Amino acid sequence: MESRQKKPTTRKWLRNLFIFFTLLIIAVGTYSIVQYNKGLSVAKEGPYKDDGTTFEPFEGPEPQFGEINILLIGSDSRGDDRGNSDTLMIAHYNQNTHDMKIASVMRDTYVDIPDHGKHKINAAFAFGGPELLRKTIKQNFDIDINYYAVIGFDGFPKIVDVLAPHGIEVDIPYEMSYGIGMTLHPGKQVLHGKELLGYVRFRQDRLSDFGRVGRQQEVMSKLKEQAVSIHSLVNLPKMLGIADPYIDTNVETGTLLAIGKGLIAGKSKQMETVRIPIEDSFVNERVDIGAVLSIDIDKNKQALKEFLSSSEELASQ
Template sequence: MKRSQTSKRKLIRNIFLLAAFLGITIAAYSIYQYNQGLSIASDGQFKDDGATFDSFEGPEPEFGEINILIIGSDTRGEENGQSDALMIAHYNQKSHRLKIASIMRDTYVDIPDYGKLKINAAFAIGGPELVRKTIKQNFDIDVNYYAVVDFEGFPKIVDIVAPNGIEVDIPYEMSYGIGMTLPPGKQILHGNELLGYVRYRHDRLSDFGRVERQQEVLSKIKEQATTIHSLVNLPKMLGVADPYIDTNVEASTILAIGKGLIAGKSKPVETIRIPINDSYVNERVNVGAVLKIDFNKNKQALTDFLAEDTDSNLELE
């Protein structure tokens, strides 16, 4: 009897030691990978994370549904600090579904305390918090967290997530305004080329085409990010991304979302564009060319999109 108890104690001790060893090994590997990532991206504008913008007052998530405001910031000065891309990423912790709602930057809205302006001006005036207030006032949608992404870091992040590149089908030559020439046809694009692809706006669809390409690329990056390769390289990815992303999302929440996306990797990203079809007119006002939208139609479309948990892709062009 004593021998049995002694053997059991030894087994428990050995299991504990093995678990401790594995934990230390994983922690050391993660720290090493994270620091490797940081060394690649040490010049990012958000290296002092959390010190760039005023406090964000988004409510706590409810019912396992998280809304994250994603703001693309182009530091090359083209927009004088205005947001170059504006999205709401919606994640359902129960179904592991990811939805992306893109709001066109020329959408003419009422910015709290500042009057009628393009929605991309809200970021330049008051950072992520004013964008949150603007979305709440115009669309009655609560945003819980924010992530401001410097486009300069986009190529580095993509090259780690998708080292073999991402396939796209370019309908016509793209060159003006992106510092490169992308010929038409199916091809594999890597970091800098992919950034040029999502930034190009001088085509017949103008900014509408760019939003469409942004959603396409994000969907394909999500597919790559839910592979075993990306799971192993997650600490390095976080290290690379850190100096290029300013966010108030806790690391534990990021890891939980990452685990959930891997668990539900077969589920496609659902997308919508605001304004939806037949709900806006192009006009020129004192702030330039804007999209005057039917707020009732677009508010309802956005509410339905974020509320429904369907299998269909709701991309509206």
């Protein structure tokens, strides 16, 4: 008799549990839509909003063994004037270990661009968008790029202010003002969106473009720390909405969410960085197109491949 009374109680408990999770899913979905739309309303206008396919088809291969390479391109181009890429990075994410790495490629690196001969690598974006950049990296460094993301600088401050509402602390080595529309004074201070954009874009560095690349990697590392916080997890839909008009990418939403989840799982890990060309592998030269970095292609190819490869891959080679 006692066992007969337990069955209806168990069924009722399971039904209530099912209803609870159904309502939770609906609530989360509704919240995500509302927050995403809020993000869009904050962004309002951007260079890639409602553009459809802004660039030529990207033919990167599917990721293998949980290793994802994303080409990150910083651009301040407007309308049909694509211009050279201002910033070029390869973001590597390992889905198995949740490691994130960033390889910065100096924009004056002198390489062979398919069908265009020798040029600075940042010219590949102007000649043929992300797809030609992908081909250029494959031809020179033998690295497969799976996805791309072109980021408009107008959206950078907005994304930073949502991701890091209390700002990012940096140590400014000397006064920065030329070409950034503001004056940043030396010393440790907390910078917000527009100021942080000026910090990473300042070009009159005493270390030339090497200093700028170092600042970009510093900020990327600190933004990654913010990205794995509970605050960022809650605000993820809103951030995606804000970013949407300013980013042209072929990364699917599901992949982005998987990477975000993985970063949170591995949040204690430091983000590794490298700069291409590496030390003692290049010389400064002046050619018909201006000042370039003439590199030892074999040294840099090996360095980049080793940096982006997992320890398991290296052991099997």
